[in-house]
Amino acid sequence: MAGKLAEFEPIFFPKTHAVIGASNSPTKFGGRFIKVQMSFGYKGTFFPVNPDESEIFGMKAYPSVRDIPEPVDLATILIPAPAVPQVLEECLQKGVKAAQIITAGFSERDEDGVRLEKEIASIAARGIRVIGPNCFGIYCPRGGLTIPPGESLPKDSGPVAFLSQSGGYGVRVPRRGDGLGIRYSKLVSYGNAVDVNECDLLEYLGEDPETKIITTYTEGVKNGRRFFELLKKVSREKPVIIWKGGLTEGGARAVKSHTASLSGQAQVWEALFKQTGAIAVGNIDELTDMTVGFYYLPPIKGRKFCVVGGGGGIGVAAADACEKAGINLPVFSRELQQKLLRIVPAQGASVRNPVDVGSPFPNPQMLKAVLETVLTESGVDGIIVSEIEMSGWAKQSGQDWMRAEMLKQNQQVPVDVRNRFGKPVIMVLPVEGNGPEFAEAETARRQVADFYLKQNIPVFASLERAALTLSRFVGYWQNREAISKQ
Amino acid sequence: MAGKLAEFEPIFFPKTHAVIGASNSPTKFGGRFIKVQMSFGYKGTFFPVNPDESEIFGMKAYPSVRDIPEPVDLATILIPAPAVPQVLEECLQKGVKAAQIITAGFSERDEDGVRLEKEIASIAARGIRVIGPNCFGIYCPRGGLTIPPGESLPKDSGPVAFLSQSGGYGVRVPRRGDGLGIRYSKLVSYGNAVDVNECDLLEYLGEDPETKIITTYTEGVKNGRRFFELLKKVSREKPVIIWKGGLTEGGARAVKSHTASLSGQAQVWEALFKQTGAIAVGNIDELTDMTVGFYYLPPIKGRKFCVVGGGGGIGVAAADACEKAGINLPVFSRELQQKLLRIVPAQGASVRNPVDVGSPFPNPQMLKAVLETVLTESGVDGIIVSEIEMSGWAKQSGQDWMRAEMLKQNQQVPVDVRNRFGKPVIMVLPVEGNGPEFAEAETARRQVADFYLKQNIPVFASLERAALTLSRFVGYWQNREAISKQ
Numbered sequence: 001m002a003g004k005l006a007e008f009e010p011i012f013f014p015k016t017h018a019v020i021g022a023s024n025s026p027t028k029f030g031g032r033f034i035k036v037q038m039s040f041g042y043k044g045t046f047f048p049v050n051p052d053e054s055e056i057f058g059m060k061a062y063p064s065v066r067d068i069p070e071p072v073d074l075a076t077i078l079i080p081a082p083a084v085p086q087v088l089e090e091c092l093q094k095g096v097k098a099a100q101i102i103t104a105g106f107s108e109r110d111e112d113g114v115r116l117e118k119e120i121a122s123i124a125a126r127g128i129r130v131i132g133p134n135c136f137g138i139y140c141p142r143g144g145l146t147i148p149p150g151e152s153l154p155k156d157s158g159p160v161a162f163l164s165q166s167g168g169y170g171v172r173v174p175r176r177g178d179g180l181g182i183r184y185s186k187l188v189s190y191g192n193a194v195d196v197n198e199c200d201l202l203e204y205l206g207e208d209p210e211t212k213i214i215t216t217y218t219e220g221v222k223n224g225r226r227f228f229e230l231l232k233k234v235s236r237e238k239p240v241i242i243w244k245g246g247l248t249e250g251g252a253r254a255v256k257s258h259t260a261s262l263s264g265q266a267q268v269w270e271a272l273f274k275q276t277g278a279i280a281v282g283n284i285d286e287l288t289d290m291t292v293g294f295y296y297l298p299p300i301k302g303r304k305f306c307v308v309g310g311g312g313g314i315g316v317a318a319a320d321a322c323e324k325a326g327i328n329l330p331v332f333s334r335e336l337q338q339k340l341l342r343i344v345p346a347q348g349a350s351v352r353n354p355v356d357v358g359s360p361f362p363n364p365q366m367l368k369a370v371l372e373t374v375l376t377e378s379g380v381d382g383i384i385v386s387e388i389e390m391s392g393w394a395k396q397s398g399q400d401w402m403r404a405e406m407l408k409q410n411q412q413v414p415v416d417v418r419n420r421f422g423k424p425v426i427m428v429l430p431v432e433g434n435g436p437e438f439a440e441a442e443t444a445r446r447q448v449a450d451f452y453l454k455q456n457i458p459v460f461a462s463l464e465r466a467a468l469t470l471s472r473f474v475g476y477w478q479n480r481e482a483i484s485k486q
Numbered sequence: 487m488a489g490k491l492a493e494f495e496p497i498f499f500p501k502t503h504a505v506i507g508a509s510n511s512p513t514k515f516g517g518r519f520i521k522v523q524m525s526f527g528y529k530g531t532f533f534p535v536n537p538d539e540s541e542i543f544g545m546k547a548y549p550s551v552r553d554i555p556e557p558v559d560l561a562t563i564l565i566p567a568p569a570v571p572q573v574l575e576e577c578l579q580k581g582v583k584a585a586q587i588i589t590a591g592f593s594e595r596d597e598d599g600v601r602l603e604k605e606i607a608s609i610a611a612r613g614i615r616v617i618g619p620n621c622f623g624i625y626c627p628r629g630g631l632t633i634p635p636g637e638s639l640p641k642d643s644g645p646v647a648f649l650s651q652s653g654g655y656g657v658r659v660p661r662r663g664d665g666l667g668i669r670y671s672k673l674v675s676y677g678n679a680v681d682v683n684e685c686d687l688l689e690y691l692g693e694d695p696e697t698k699i700i701t702t703y704t705e706g707v708k709n710g711r712r713f714f715e716l717l718k719k720v721s722r723e724k725p726v727i728i729w730k731g732g733l734t735e736g737g738a739r740a741v742k743s744h745t746a747s748l749s750g751q752a753q754v755w756e757a758l759f760k761q762t763g764a765i766a767v768g769n770i771d772e773l774t775d776m777t778v779g780f781y782y783l784p785p786i787k788g789r790k791f792c793v794v795g796g797g798g799g800i801g802v803a804a805a806d807a808c809e810k811a812g813i814n815l816p817v818f819s820r821e822l823q824q825k826l827l828r829i830v831p832a833q834g835a836s837v838r839n840p841v842d843v844g845s846p847f848p849n850p851q852m853l854k855a856v857l858e859t860v861l862t863e864s865g866v867d868g869i870i871v872s873e874i875e876m877s878g879w880a881k882q883s884g885q886d887w888m889r890a891e892m893l894k895q896n897q898q899v900p901v902d903v904r905n906r907f908g909k910p911v912i913m914v915l916p917v918e919g920n921g922p923e924f925a926e927a928e929t930a931r932r933q934v935a936d937f938y939l940k941q942n943i944p945v946f947a948s949l950e951r952a953a954l955t956l957s958r959f960v961g962y963w964q965n966r967e968a969i970s971k972q
Contacts, residue, residue: 081833104833134834166799168846172918179921219802245799250815251806254840283803283950284916313652313731316705317769320737329736347567347590348620354740360654430770431917432658435665436936439929446922464769 004204010097011129011196012186013143014073015044018065018096020087021078022048022056029148030078031056033102036151042144047072065090072096076137081105082112084133085119091128098129098196100137102148106192108134117194124195135191136167139174139184142210147171147189158183159212160291161205163198165190165219166245169284173217176288179446181453182295185210197222199230206234213294215241215287219255220264228272235277236483239294239476242278243287244269277479279472289460289469296458297424299477302381303328305470306353306374307463308367309386310360318354318386318463325467327474329353336377343369353378360389364409371417371425382424384470385414386463390429391444411448415455427452427459428466490690496583497615497682498672499629500559501530504551504582506573507564508534508542515634516564517542519588522637528630533558551580558582562623567591568598570619571605578614587618588634592678594620603680610681621677622653625660625670628696633657633675644669645698646777647691649684651676651705652731655770659703662774665932667939668781671696683708685716692720699780701727701773705741706750714758721763722969725780725962728764729773730755763965765958775946775955782944783910785963788867789814791956792860793840793949795872796848801840804872804949811953813960815839822863829855839864846875850895857903857911868910870956871900872949876915877930897934901941913938913945914952 019037023030034048034057047070048056051063062068065075065087075096077084081103091099101120106113117133124130131137136147141157149171160182164170170189177184185208188201198221205211214234221227234240246255247266273280281287305327307318322329332340332353340351343366349358357370371383390411418425429449433441449459460466503523509516520534520543533556534542537549548554551561551573561582563570567589577585587606592599603619610616617623622633627643635657646668650656656675663670671694674687684707691697700720707713720726732741733752759766767773791813793804808815818826818839826837829852835844843856857869876897904911915935919927935945946952 108836109833164799166797166802168797169799175919179919179924181921217799219799245802245806248806248809250809251802253817253838254802254805254836283807283948285948285950311652311654313650313655313703313705316652316731316737316740319740320731320734321769323734323736331739347595350594350740352739433661433665434932434935435667436929436932438665439925439932442928443922443925446920446925449920450922462769462771464771 003207004200005207007129008098008204010073011100011131012138012140012145014098014145016047016070016072016074017042017044017145018047018049018062018068018072018075018091019078020049020065020075020091022050022053022061024053024056033076033078033148036146036148037144039151040144040146041155044073044144045070065096066094068094073098075099077101077103079103081116081133085116085123088120088123088128088130092123092126096128098131100131100135101133102135102137103132104134104191106133106194108192117192121194130195131188132191133194134167136170136189139170139187141184147187150174154178154183156183157185157210159210160184160295161208161211161214162187163190163201163205163214163216163218164188165193165198166217167191169217173215173284173287176284177291180288180292180459181450182291193222199223199226202227202230202234202240206230206237211238213239213241213291215243215291217243217245217287219245224264224268228276231272231276231278236480240276240278241281241287241290241294242273243281243283277476277483279476281472285465286468289465290472292458292460293469293473296453296456297426297473300381300424300470300474301477301481303471303474304330304380305382305384306355306378306380307384307386308355308357308370308374308388310357310362310388314387314463315350315354315356318384321463321467322384325464326471327467330378330380332378336373339373339377340370343373357388360387361406362388362410364406364413367410368413368417371413372420375417375421375423380423381474382426383414383417384426384428384463384466386428386466387430391441391448411451414452414457418455418457425457426466426470427457428461428463429459430462489693490686491693493615494584494690496559497586497617498624498626498631500584500631502533502556502558502560503528503530503631504533504535504548504554504558504561504577505564506535506551506561506577508536508539508547510539510542519562519564519634522632522634523630525637526630526632527641530559530630531556551576551582554580559584561585563587563589565589567602567619571602571609574606574609574614574616578609578612582614584615584617586621586623587616588621588623589618590620590677592619592680594678603678607680616681617674618677619680620653622656622675625656625673627670633673636660640664640669642669643671643696645696646670646781647694647697647700648673649676649687649691649700649702649704650674651679651684652703653677655703659701659770659773662770663777666774666778666945667936668777679708685709685712688713688716688720688726692716692723697724699725699727699777701729701777703729703731703773705731710750710754714762717758717762717764722966726762726764727767727773727776727780728759729767729769763962763969765962767958771951772954775951776958778944778946779955779959782939782942783912783959786867786910786956786960787963787967789957789960790816790866791868791870792864792866793870793872794843794853794856794860794874795840796843796846796874800873800949801836801842804840804870807949807953811950812957813953816864816866818864822859825859825863826856829859843874846873847892848874848896850892850899853896854899854903857899858906861903861907861909866909867960868912869900869903870912870914870949870952872914872952873916877927877934897937900938900943904941904943911943912952912956913943914947914949915945916948
């Protein structure tokens with residue numbers, strides 16, 4: 001282990017962890033933090049630090065970090081901002097390798113905060129790595145660390161990393177990912193980034209063998225040139241999905257009072273995405289969708305797709321959504337259309353691409369024959385199956401004439417076809433009923449989505465979201481291929 | 487009652503209803519249709535027509551519509567396409583006032599279908615109004631009619647009408663509206679529109695006192711000039727929200743094989759929206775959101791809003807989303823910022839607008855004071871409250887230190903503030919956890935959404951969707967005001 005991997009080992013996998021500002025009261029932040037970490041299952045040794053307590057949750061408490069009798073890998077600092085520099089200085093004296101400063105109230109707040117942050121920076125420069133301040137810090141399941149509100153985040157690891165300049169999104173993004181089967185290697189809410197910044201973390205994640213997909217919520221970068229070069233390098237090996245907050249004027253203003261970053265101009269960022277191959281997304285939904293794409297899909301290098309749906313209006317919407325997003329739905333040859341016409345029902349179907357199988361409740365054999373015929377003869381790069389009814393919803397809506405068996409069979413069809421042909425299949429399963437009275441239907445829909453995700457078939461909530469994600473996904477792989485040929 | 491209201495009375499409120507192609511078998515379409523209508527609660531008299539049966543579900547069956555001993559308001563035709571012209575001719579002979587032809591297989595299919603459709607048109611021209619063919623027909627709760635897959639649609643009426651050239655969206659749109667508390671006056675899936683078309687229906691709905699908001703899924707129009715003039719006229723009285731399918735090249739192609747319409751060029755439609763004041767939306771999510779906006783909001787004629795959220799990254803995303811959509815978040819005056827700084831927590835908050843109250847779990851008194859201060863002093867046209875935690879989710883995620891009481895109090899704050907100041911409050915409540923394991927959390931979220939909708943406070947699933955809807959909503963009212971001053 002060398003380079004950033006060795007350097008950041010104490011941050012993500014601390015054997016010893018001092019919590020400065022620990023408390024015995026579970027309603028206080030310093031109590032809650034330690035409770036959350038304990039319940040998350042940290043395997044190393046905690047050293048609570050609090051001059052007013054001798055014991056915290058059954059563990060011996062120390063008046064200062066300097067009183068801890070063993071070496072300390074990581075210190076978490078939870079005390080108020082004005083007291084942070086002195087405590088960090090003590091950490092440095094003690095030889096603590098890294099500190100995460102969760103406390104807010106620094107350069108994002110006022111001039112006093114700017115001054116405090118400068119002190120922190122100069123202490124860090126003398127030999128201790130610092131995450132934060134004004135952040136939620138580290139979530140790293142394999143290291144047994146979680147962010148303060150991250151008690152219920154998954155305890156198992158996965159290939160996705162998330163760098164978040166926002167604490168809030170540091171919670172909300174993995175929470176969304178959780179139910180979609182997405183697991184994380186490391187998540188860092190790094191706030192004001194006084195020392196360890198997005199560049200250091202990007203370099204680390206580029207080297208990290210556990211991380212295959214890098215995602216970020218970024219408000220600003222400290223060193224544009226280094227970020228650019230790193231992004232270019234890392235993107236050749238791993239997709240880097242960037243949600244850049246503050247690209248509008250109002251957004252840039254909000255960035256200033258959030259993490260005190262300089263947001264940068266939209267055109268500069270556009271050029272950066274183009275030249276580095278990093279993938280731009282615009283909000284939390286797009287970030288989640290894009291992660292789902294890279295998590296579950298094999299590389300796709302072509303833009304020709306077929307949409308198979310149940311209902312003609314859906315075909316129109318699919319064609320509109322795909323064309324807007326840059327996904328190509330080629331009109332099928334006359335021969336293929338003739339073949340499909342012999343498979344689909346005589347009424348209400350259409351076979352040019354999109355293929356409308358005539359009803360959201362197709363016969364499973366028919367559906368299978370359509371998908372197989374398309375994959376055998378059309379030369380498309382994949383199939384989007386949109387809004388075919390596959391959950392028990394129909395039954396709940398009183399249409400008990402729909403047999404559960406048929407729905408189950410239809411559910412299996414895209415899996416069988418993907419397995420047989422090895423071509424990507426993408427599912428669109430929209431939320432159809434809102435309101436509490438449709439809660440059972442929504443649970444059924446989620447079970448179907450879960451079934452597909454477990455089969456490595458990605459699921460999206462709308463045609464628009466599927467098409468946009470797919471277009472950016474293919475763009476990444478096309479770009480990577482072009483670079484590898486240079 | 488005069489004009490279109492009188493003319494279409496037998497279509498929406500038939501006293502007698504012949505079902506041609508009725509069947510005793512509930513698995514056949516002709517059996518299912520009649521079962522669905524019966525269970526929906528039609529108050530008039532059914533006349534099942536089937537030459538092979540003497541009785542259908544306990545009702546006397548007639549060999550032909552001509553054998554029915556009473557006058558017939560509406561005939562529903564379910565028999566195969568080639569037999570339709572003759573049956574329609576019989577309806578005309580009998581003096582039936584209107585027919586809805588559910589059957590597909592006409593001009594959208596092939597040349598034979600085109601010929602059949604021409605025959606239907608010429609029969610209709612001689613004195614019977616025809617809805618369809620290739621459609622789901624009428625859903626009109628007050629008339630006791632529902633579309634074939636609409637058994638579970640609400641039986642109570644409301645102010646929204648929906649004209650759908652797609653049968654599929656004829657089901658899916660009201661199903662989505664259902665759980666959001668939206669109720670319909672009339673819904674018409676009119677398919678190929680051989681006789682009654684979008685213009686007739688728009689004229690009718692313009693006159694209809696029960697209809698306050700008109701929504702459409704439109705693939706093409708038969709008479710562009712008349713549509714334009716009607717849209718201009720009706721939009722001055724009622725919002726007309728149009729989802730135009732097939733505005734891309736691929737979409738237009740799909741339209742051709744769906745309802746055989748000519749889709750029209752995107753620029754033409756853009757000009758039409760601009761000149762008539764009709765509201766353009768691009769997909770089913772936008773259509774639903776826009777309907778929610780008009781359903782729950784009073785007129786808003788200004789674009790200045792304040793976003794109040796919990797967490798700084800959310801403020802940045804809010805600013806980006808609003809600016810992109812054309813909603814203005816004015817920076818607050820120094821005085822107002824000073825006042826707000828005395829209310830919000832010392833750490834992690836920001837008060838320039840967006841206002842970040844520092845946490846998704848704010849203190850209710852603090853939240854209330856923030857909203858009231860903003861509405862008293864900022865001159866904004868309304869407030870968007872974004873992603874403040876108000877459901878029991880936190881508890882489920884193990885954070886049992888959050889008291890349910892506080893969440894309930896926070897829930898009430900936007901209602902109280904809206905009631906006191908009379909200014910619009912808009913809620914953003916995103917789905918935070920996906921997957922079946924978060925189903926309970928989602929149900930809790932829906933209950934909170936329901937609570938707000940019942941208070942006439944609209945709810946949207948993301949900041950982007952709220953901002954886009956709001957921008958179009960304000961645009962409609964600004965336009966209407968400008969016209970009224972001409």
